[in-house]
Amino acid sequence: MRNKKSDADLKNLFDISGKTALVTGACGGLGAAVCRGLALNGANLVLCDMNQASLDQLAEELRKLGVKVITAACDITSEESVDAMVAEAMKEMGKIDVLFNGAGVAHRELLVTMDIAAWQRVMDINVKGTLICCKSVAKAMIALNKPCSIINIGSVRGFNGHEGGYTGYGTSKAAVHYMTKTLAFEWGKQNIRVNSIAPCVFWSPLTEPILADPKSAAGYLARIPMGAAPEPEDFVGPTIFLASEASCFVTGHILSVDGGTVAG
Numbered sequence: 001m002r003n004k005k006s007d008a009d010l011k012n013l014f015d016i017s018g019k020t021a022l023v024t025g026a027c028g029g030l031g032a033a034v035c036r037g038l039a040l041n042g043a044n045l046v047l048c049d050m051n052q053a054s055l056d057q058l059a060e061e062l063r064k065l066g067v068k069v070i071t072a073a074c075d076i077t078s079e080e081s082v083d084a085m086v087a088e089a090m091k092e093m094g095k096i097d098v099l100f101n102g103a104g105v106a107h108r109e110l111l112v113t114m115d116i117a118a119w120q121r122v123m124d125i126n127v128k129g130t131l132i133c134c135k136s137v138a139k140a141m142i143a144l145n146k147p148c149s150i151i152n153i154g155s156v157r158g159f160n161g162h163e164g165g166y167t168g169y170g171t172s173k174a175a176v177h178y179m180t181k182t183l184a185f186e187w188g189k190q191n192i193r194v195n196s197i198a199p200c201v202f203w204s205p206l207t208e209p210i211l212a213d214p215k216s217a218a219g220y221l222a223r224i225p226m227g228a229a230p231e232p233e234d235f236v237g238p239t240i241f242l243a244s245e246a247s248c249f250v251t252g253h254i255l256s257v258d259g260g261t262v263a264g
Ligand SMILES: NC(=O)c1ccc[n+]([C@@H]2O[C@H](COP(=O)([O-])OP(=O)(O)OC[C@H]3O[C@@H](n4cnc5c(N)ncnc54)[C@H](O)[C@@H]3O)[C@@H](O)[C@H]2O)c1
Pocket: 024, 025, 026, 027, 028, 029, 030, 031, 048, 049, 050, 051, 074, 075, 076, 077, 102, 103, 104, 105, 106, 125, 129, 153, 154, 155, 156, 198, 199, 200, 201, 202, 203, 204, 205, 206, 207
């Protein structure tokens, strides 16, 4: 039987202060905004990305918000590197309550001209990398034996077919959605919730070239009922929801944050 929530619990449903969140892709458009949002709400952070200088710069900014921040230059496709990062995080922070799998790469190419090595790279980073981080962090979470949350990043491209060359990227994100659902089953009884956020196209260094060009942007924006691309900060609220007690019985869910794109 589950514990009944008190009025105080209900008032503090979205409180993430004191939680430790490990964020991969921390220096990217989405990752940096989510890290800032989590820090502003009192979460301590383990920042993971490829480049130590960028990590140091981000960590310095976030520490000014009064939270503890450590960094790990780590390639998420290497199980050895990820295990070392998680071991260091456990040593320094004592726990990981939240894993935000923000690292990923984009790719568009029609299949007949596609270099299969490029397809493999997308699968390695978006699928294998996410899987390795889930595996390594979940082992630490299971040992902690307390409620934890894993948030993967899928995409609207993981739901539907598209004419624009998404057999690499879309396939990888569909795999992330499936992985999310099946890990929710594997770890449900251990109180590790596993969910995905599925964004539509949003403003980031990755999409600046397509969204800044009015002609190419028009095609993307036509698919979004709200008529605009979100900013990375628009993902902070959904992240806090999935990281906090507010979503304590939500698992195996793919939360579209897409201005209504997949509603049609
Ligand atoms: N930008 C969009 O419109 C959009 C839409 C839907 C989904 N997404 C997804 O959101 C996530 C973040 O996208 P973004 O636009 O912020 O991209 P971004 O390129 O700005 O950030 C991605 C970050 O991941 C890091 N990274 C890449 N490979 C890595 C590896 N092997 N190990 C560790 N870190 C690695 C990069 O260094 C980068 O900082 C991605 O998974 C992307 O597929 C983006």
